[in-house]
Amino acid sequence: MITTEDLTKQVLAGSPRALARVITWVENSDPRAAKCLEELHPHMGHALILGLTGSPGAGKSSLTDQITHHFRKRDKTVGIVAVDPSSPFTGGALLGDRIRMNRHAGDPGVFIRSMATRGFLGGLAQTTDNVVKAMDASGKDIVIVETVGVGQDEIDIMRIADTICLILAPGYGDIIQSMKAGVMEIADIYVINKSDHAGADQLYTEVNSRILQDTQIKKSPWTPPVVKTVATEKRGIDDLVEAIGSHQCQLKESGAILEKRRERIRQQTFQMIHFALFQLMEKELAQNGRLERLVDAIIERKENPYRAMREIVDEFIHTPAAR
Amino acid sequence: MAKKKIKIIVAKPGLDGHDRGAKLLCRIFAEAGMEVVYTGLRQTPEMIAEAALQEDADVVGLSSLSGVHNYFFPKVVKVLEEKEISDVLIVGGGIIPAEDIPELKKAGVAEIFGPGTRTDKIVQFIQENVAG
Ligand SMILES: Nc1nc2c(ncn2[C@@H]2O[C@H](COP(=O)(O)OP(=O)(O)OP(=O)(O)O)[C@@H](O)[C@H]2O)c(=O)[nH]1
Ligand SMILES: [Mg+2]
Numbered sequence: 001m002i003t004t005e006d007l008t009k010q011v012l013a014g015s016p017r018a019l020a021r022v023i024t025w026v027e028n029s030d031p032r033a034a035k036c037l038e039e040l041h042p043h044m045g046h047a048l049i050l051g052l053t054g055s056p057g058a059g060k061s062s063l064t065d066q067i068t069h070h071f072r073k074r075d076k077t078v079g080i081v082a083v084d085p086s087s088p089f090t091g092g093a094l095l096g097d098r099i100r101m102n103r104h105a106g107d108p109g110v111f112i113r114s115m116a117t118r119g120f121l122g123g124l125a126q127t128t129d130n131v132v133k134a135m136d137a138s139g140k141d142i143v144i145v146e147t148v149g150v151g152q153d154e155i156d157i158m159r160i161a162d163t164i165c166l167i168l169a170p171g172y173g174d175i176i177q178s179m180k181a182g183v184m185e186i187a188d189i190y191v192i193n194k195s196d197h198a199g200a201d202q203l204y205t206e207v208n209s210r211i212l213q214d215t216q217i218k219k220s221p222w223t224p225p226v227v228k229t230v231a232t233e234k235r236g237i238d239d240l241v242e243a244i245g246s247h248q249c250q251l252k253e254s255g256a257i258l259e260k261r262r263e264r265i266r267q268q269t270f271q272m273i274h275f276a277l278f279q280l281m282e283k284e285l286a287q288n289g290r291l292e293r294l295v296d297a298i299i300e301r302k303e304n305p306y307r308a309m310r311e312i313v314d315e316f317i318h319t320p321a322a323r
Numbered sequence: 324m325a326k327k328k329i330k331i332i333v334a335k336p337g338l339d340g341h342d343r344g345a346k347l348l349c350r351i352f353a354e355a356g357m358e359v360v361y362t363g364l365r366q367t368p369e370m371i372a373e374a375a376l377q378e379d380a381d382v383v384g385l386s387s388l389s390g391v392h393n394y395f396f397p398k399v400v401k402v403l404e405e406k407e408i409s410d411v412l413i414v415g416g417g418i419i420p421a422e423d424i425p426e427l428k429k430a431g432v433a434e435i436f437g438p439g440t441r442t443d444k445i446v447q448f449i450q451e452n453v454a455g
Contacts, residue, residue, distance in 0.1 A: 016376060016377060017376055017406070017407070017408070020376055020377050020378065020379040021379055023379065024379040028327055028328075086358075087353065087354075090353065090354050090355070090356050091328070091356045092352065092353035092354055092355060092356045092357050092358065092359065093353060093358045093359065094349055094350070094353045094359050094361065095358060095359060095360045095361070096361055098360055098361075098362060098374065098378075099361060099362060099363040102362065102363060102366075102370065105369070105370040105373045105374065106369055106370065106373060111377055112374075112377055113377055113378060114358075114360050114378060116328070116358045118328075
């Protein structure tokens with residue numbers, strides 16, 4: 001049996017097999033994952049983390065492939081985390097992003113991992129964040145995260161990515177209208193993909209006028225550029241990569257990157273504590289059948305959930321940490 | 324902790340351009356609760372093994388309609404072995420004559436499902452044979 005220490009060493013030495021295994025542990029919330037992540041932590045924080053989000057079928061995977069190709073030509077290593085939804089009914093998932101990235105198979109500088117959301121609703125899986133961190137620690141220069149095809153409020157990518165590209169494509173009805181909230185607000189760069197299709201010019205105009213409105217409503221140090229691409233013909237990719245570079249520069253020069261990372265660490269740390277406590281409580285309450293008894297009592301109105309909650313939390317806080 | 328999800332790579336080695344059957348199988352596996360990575364048409368054994376490695380797959384499902392199984396299936400097993408991946412269950416299906424099956428099994432393919440195999444049998448075989 002391989003120890004977490006050995007595995008971590010192999011990850012740091014660049015073994016794709018070790019990285020793949022650590023990611024599996026992370027996805028399964030295996031206790032060994034926590035050990036590995038702990039050991040990898042000093043090596044995180046170097047990768048540029050790029051988020052690609054947008055409507056289903058807009059071309060996220062095809063653009064991921066193109067961007068990867070671009071960076072590989074410049075000798076940068078790339079990790080890709082491609083997320084697709086799990087069925088809420090069967091728990092199964094069809095992970096179909098990889099098919100667009102096949103040409104990188106066999107390139108040791110590219111590591112692609114597909115992930116299912118496993119019931120998480122923000123456009124990513126709950127563990128995507130830690131998967132990205134493992135790739136970062138493994139030494140990838142760039143980690144690209146492709147979210148599930150999103151509609152409005154799947155914006156968890158903003159908790160992970162330094163630069164977010166929102167991929168739009170003509171032919172999906174009134175996109176701007178249907179994306180009025182949430183998703184439209186997190187874009188650092190707007191991409192109009194499938195510019196070879198009718199309606200691309202109109203979409204371009206609409207997006208630009210929306211950005212103009214935004215600048216009139218609130219002052220911001222960064223005005224998102226709009227880039228036209230045709231992923232299948234490799235058109236506009238240089239412009240897109242240039243826009244990514246400009247956004248990175250702006251983040252660094254303004255110091256916004258530090259603020260962003262600080263906020264992210266704050267949220268993540270709090271969330272981890274939250275989750276750990278939640279699991280402890282859940283185990284404790286389920287163990288001795290207390291939760292079921294409580295539910296019975298609440299149904300019979302002999303107990304109310306508000307009071308019960310206070311009591312349980314009080315009790316939990318005052319038990320020694322040795323539990 | 325929830326029961327571990329089975330992750331399966333479905334691949335079509337060889338040159339024929341028909342993947343309706345492979346895609347249907349993908350859906351069947353997903354309906355059975357598995358996480359299915361479809362790698363597409365015209366995969367080389369190296370590409371399949373690489374996908375299995377990066378995805379840390381439990382199962383590799385190979386589909387062949389064009390008679391390339393005798394070459395491709397053992398080759399996938401071999402490339403996986405070269406990468407020191409020994410804990411992956413490899414299954415095959417498609418148009419495969421019964422007399423080829425013993426050789427394929429000897430080469431390390433765990434099971435071959437010929438045309439007309441009930442899909443629930445395939446699912447069951449996978450569920451029962453994935454290394455815990
Ligand atoms: N004409 C045209 N087709 C494109 C372009 N980009 C992607 N496609 C095609 O659009 C389809 C969807 O592309 P993907 O890259 O898989 O889109 P996606 O956003 O990753 O899709 P999901 O992950 O399923 O949400 C594929 O058939 C692509 O070949 C483009 O610029 N022009
Ligand atoms: Mg995709």
